[in-house]
Amino acid sequence: MQRWAFGLLLLAALAGCHRGEPSADSSPGANGNGKRLRIAVIPKGTTHVFWKSVHAGALQAAKELKASGVHVEIQWKGPLLENDREGQINVMQDFIAQGVDGIILAPLDSTALVTSVLDAKTAGIPTVIFDSGLADEDAIVSYVATDNYNGGALAAREIGKRLAGKGNVILLRYNVGSESTEQRERGFLETLHKEFPGLNILSDDQYSGTTPLEAQNKALELCNQFGDRVNGFFAVCEPNTVGVLGALEQEGLAGKVIFVGFDPGPQLVPALEAGKIHGLVLQDPLAMGYESVKTLVAHMQGKEVEKRIATGETMATPENMKQPEIQKLLVPEQAD
Amino acid sequence: MSGLSSESARPWSTRGRQWLRTVLGPFLALVLVVAVFTVADNMQADGGKFATLRNAQNILVQSATVAIAALGMTMIIISAGIDLSAGTTMALSATVLAWFLREGYPPPLAVAIGVGTGCLAGFINGSLISLLRVVPFIITLGTMTIYLGLAKMIGRSTMVRPDRAQIPDWMGELLLPRLKYEWMIFPPGVWLLLILALLVSAVLRYTVFGKHVFAIGSSEATARLCGINVPLTRIAIYTIAGFFVGMAGLYQFARLTIGDPTSGTGKELPIIAAVVIGGGSLSGGRGSILGTLTGALIMQVISSGCTALKQPNPIQEIIIGAIIVAAVTVDQFRRGSG
Numbered sequence: 001m002q003r004w005a006f007g008l009l010l011l012a013a014l015a016g017c018h019r020g021e022p023s024a025d026s027s028p029g030a031n032g033n034g035k036r037l038r039i040a041v042i043p044k045g046t047t048h049v050f051w052k053s054v055h056a057g058a059l060q061a062a063k064e065l066k067a068s069g070v071h072v073e074i075q076w077k078g079p080l081l082e083n084d085r086e087g088q089i090n091v092m093q094d095f096i097a098q099g100v101d102g103i104i105l106a107p108l109d110s111t112a113l114v115t116s117v118l119d120a121k122t123a124g125i126p127t128v129i130f131d132s133g134l135a136d137e138d139a140i141v142s143y144v145a146t147d148n149y150n151g152g153a154l155a156a157r158e159i160g161k162r163l164a165g166k167g168n169v170i171l172l173r174y175n176v177g178s179e180s181t182e183q184r185e186r187g188f189l190e191t192l193h194k195e196f197p198g199l200n201i202l203s204d205d206q207y208s209g210t211t212p213l214e215a216q217n218k219a220l221e222l223c224n225q226f227g228d229r230v231n232g233f234f235a236v237c238e239p240n241t242v243g244v245l246g247a248l249e250q251e252g253l254a255g256k257v258i259f260v261g262f263d264p265g266p267q268l269v270p271a272l273e274a275g276k277i278h279g280l281v282l283q284d285p286l287a288m289g290y291e292s293v294k295t296l297v298a299h300m301q302g303k304e305v306e307k308r309i310a311t312g313e314t315m316a317t318p319e320n321m322k323q324p325e326i327q328k329l330l331v332p333e334q335a336d
Numbered sequence: 337m338s339g340l341s342s343e344s345a346r347p348w349s350t351r352g353r354q355w356l357r358t359v360l361g362p363f364l365a366l367v368l369v370v371a372v373f374t375v376a377d378n379m380q381a382d383g384g385k386f387a388t389l390r391n392a393q394n395i396l397v398q399s400a401t402v403a404i405a406a407l408g409m410t411m412i413i414i415s416a417g418i419d420l421s422a423g424t425t426m427a428l429s430a431t432v433l434a435w436f437l438r439e440g441y442p443p444p445l446a447v448a449i450g451v452g453t454g455c456l457a458g459f460i461n462g463s464l465i466s467l468l469r470v471v472p473f474i475i476t477l478g479t480m481t482i483y484l485g486l487a488k489m490i491g492r493s494t495m496v497r498p499d500r501a502q503i504p505d506w507m508g509e510l511l512l513p514r515l516k517y518e519w520m521i522f523p524p525g526v527w528l529l530l531i532l533a534l535l536v537s538a539v540l541r542y543t544v545f546g547k548h549v550f551a552i553g554s555s556e557a558t559a560r561l562c563g564i565n566v567p568l569t570r571i572a573i574y575t576i577a578g579f580f581v582g583m584a585g586l587y588q589f590a591r592l593t594i595g596d597p598t599s600g601t602g603k604e605l606p607i608i609a610a611v612v613i614g615g616g617s618l619s620g621g622r623g624s625i626l627g628t629l630t631g632a633l634i635m636q637v638i639s640s641g642c643t644a645l646k647q648p649n650p651i652q653e654i655i656i657g658a659i660i661v662a663a664v665t666v667d668q669f670r671r672g673s674g
Binding site for chain 1: 381385390393398494591593594598653
């Protein structure tokens with residue numbers, strides 16, 4: 001009896017299949033002036049607020065394009081697990097098979113995603129890369145991202161300025177093999193060496209790990225070792241900054257040590273206001289989403305586009321954080 | 337010997353019917369899932385891309401890694417065991433393989449050592465279970481993190497990245513949906529998976545060893561009384577399963593082109609889910625290779641279908657979860673009535 005019901009359901013489904021096909025082209029979405037462009041946006045993960053702001057930026061660009069007569073549909077999908085390279089490859093392949101018109105990707109890995117991007121190119125689908133680089137620059141239309149090297153340099157200048165060029169500084173790195181944070185670290189150290197020869201680096205070889213808790217433990221170790229001597233601290237990304245903040249608070253050093261972090265977060269903005277953090281390097285995820293969509297569509301329309309688009313990086317300090325343009329970056333808009 | 341398991345004692349007609357029931361159930365579910373997504377996709381304005389050869393190639397390629405590891409897991413689960421270390425063993429194999437490639441060893445050797453690592457990991461699992469007489473769940477829970485740690489040690493806590501030039505073409509093309517030769521229809525890795533699946537299926541069905549696997553899973557005490565060397569058989573099962581996990585490591589590396597020590601974390605769950613959706617019983621004695629392959633495909637079809645239908649990730653996760661619960665519930669009904 002049950003099996004009969006099952007079979008009937010199946011038949012109904014198959015019958016529906018035949019009816020569906022011819023109507024596919026005559027549906028309302030496909031008409032209008034010009035073709036609707038389906039653009040897939042693939043972030044590194046879907047839960048972090050940073051990506052939600054990228055999404056908001058992409059949607060904003062789509063809205064503006066629609067007003068100018070170009071109908072763009074954003075298809076937002078990331079890997080199920082954060083850091084799942086294979087999952088991201090699967091999402092890429094799914095979109096290629098769907099025959100989307102263009103792809104915007106934040107690659108979880110600079111080399112592992114190359115094959116998929118080349119695959120898209122072979123299928124005639126252009127790809128714009130954002131946030132983190134791809135090893136094969138020829139395979140992509142454009143690379144839209146923060147200039148991370150400059151972000152690190154900004155941090156070095158803020159600490160150098162506040163310490164008046166003298167004192168002891170610690171750099172807490174993020175994770176081995178993470179391209180964007182390695183550039184921040186390089187920008188920080190090189191600027192420090194060049195512009196502030198009076199600053200002494202106590203430690204620059206420790207890695208925080210990927211979670212705030214790991215970062216806090218690592219920062220506590222550093223505080224135990226150098227707590228009486230340290231004057232400046234740079235943490236290279238958000239979880240790292242949260243961890244270091246926790247450690248400084250625990251050791252009673254918060255506010256006394258000049259501390260610059262990277263990226264805003266719900267714990268970090270109040271700490272900036274309270275003067276426990278002296279600077280946060282801000283990226284512009286909204287602009288990343290926005291510029292990526294605009295660039296990709298311009299490329300599809302046959303226009304020349306820049307190979308590298310920098311979305312800007314800004315230093316937020318307790319002094320300037322109330323300014324509207326800084327507020328917009330500290331608490332960026334998010335897609336729901 | 338053949339009188340050991342209740343399965344083989346039954347006349348052929350009954351066995352045949354039971355086979356139809358256990359295998360046909362998951363298979364019908366697969367057909368249904370494909371049909372539902374095809375219909376829904378065709379009703380979309382810009383749909384019609386779901387039921388295409390390219391998408392079928394995609395789905396097979398994407399499920400191949402889980403499916404090949406699940407071949408071994410099927411044997412383990414039939415013998416009333418479990419291997420929670422399958423995911424991290426896979427990543428360990430891939431990392432070892434990547435390391436040997438990067439250091440300039442010939443690719444066939446690197447593959448042999450990578451897959452061999454999987455066998456060794458399985459052998460250790462089986463030996464520990466047999467020698468320490470601790471349940472497989474606990475032993476493999478432990479080795480899961482041990483193998484993760486080993487992989488991180490080899491990779492020095494980061495990716496092992498061989499040069500593009502160090503990766504032979506055949507490895508890159510193993511699971512590439514864009515085919516070199518059109519006549520192959522599916523990439524070589526998918527064909528290899530099917531051949532291995534047939535092989536395991538035959539071993540389980542027609543060999544004495546296969547009957548022992550079922551016997552241990554149905555009742556270990558009875559199996560022992562009948563003179564089966566349970567510890568040795570168990571070590572063999574886990575070692576063979578390790579081989580397939582090692583192969584999964586090769587598959588994963590072929591797709592990623594890097595050895596990522598952490599890429600296996602959590603991957604044991606889809607592998608186990610494939611077996612369970614395919615009608616394998618965690619209390620042992622039942623499971624089939626065809627069912628397992630079907631289970632792996634069902635999960636990937638849902639995932640791919642949700643992308644086609646523009647469904648967000650949470651929906652996809654909930655659907656897959658619901659299917660697992662439904663599959664096991666239906667399975668219990670079948671057992672109750674059978």
